[in-house]
Amino acid sequence: MANPVADVANLTKRFGDRTVLSGLDLTIGRGEFVALLGRSGSGKSTLLRVLAGLDGAVEGKADVHGTVSVAFQQPRLLPWRKVWRNVVLGLRQDGVSKSRNRALADRALAEVHLGEHADDWPLTLSGGEAQRVSLARALVREPDLLLLDEPFGALDALTRIAMHRLVEDLWRRHLPGVLLVTHDVDEALLLADRVLVLDGGRIIAEHRPGGSRPRNPADHIDVRRRVLADLGVTEDAPV
């Protein structure tokens, strides 16, 4: 693949005598939105942590070409810092001058439609708003690769739909690459160019829902069935 944003080859990760990732290969192209599905404990979060540079003790290659940011299932905001200060928490390590912080925070918060909440305290936010602050904190670094670790899992159904639209819109406008870990097959079919299934420490299947966006998962019933079969699920039940 030309000019990939992430390049993983023959990646192996062990915890003690347990091998979680085993010779895994994965390339994410510039401009691609990739979703990763897999059973609980299959190593999805482990792969994200390795790509985020949070866990370097691996064999093989896991290169990200550019900046990488992560948003997790829980927003992980510091309650004693105002919203905008939470957004810029990671910028110091990037060597960004403190004097630019407020402007960068305001811009990232505007991207997630929370401009008016910059001076609020995190505990006054709804769950969906807190998750959008977490997203702004990831966006403020202008990532080449955005890693999303089940970021919508804890949200109610309506907020989740709004977040899907927001993330798809952000990706389309200016995110070079997205890797979304999810348990929700429909979410993967809605958002991703490629849906990957992780099992036994490797990617065992790849599906491309295709079609025009915004998508309707109901238009992709055949792909859905194949993905579920790869996951070892025959019923239309949550994975």
Ligand SMILES: Nc1ncnc2c1ncn2[C@@H]1O[C@H](COP(=O)(O)OP(=O)(O)OP(=O)(O)O)[C@@H](O)[C@H]1O
């Ligand atoms: N720091 C660690 N020390 C030991 N084992 C770990 C550690 N982190 C993860 N593991 C193990 O690695 C395996 C994969 O974990 P991981 O969190 O990557 O799975 P996952 O696919 O993200 O699961 P889930 O869908 O439940 O979040 C699990 O068996 C887990 O217990």
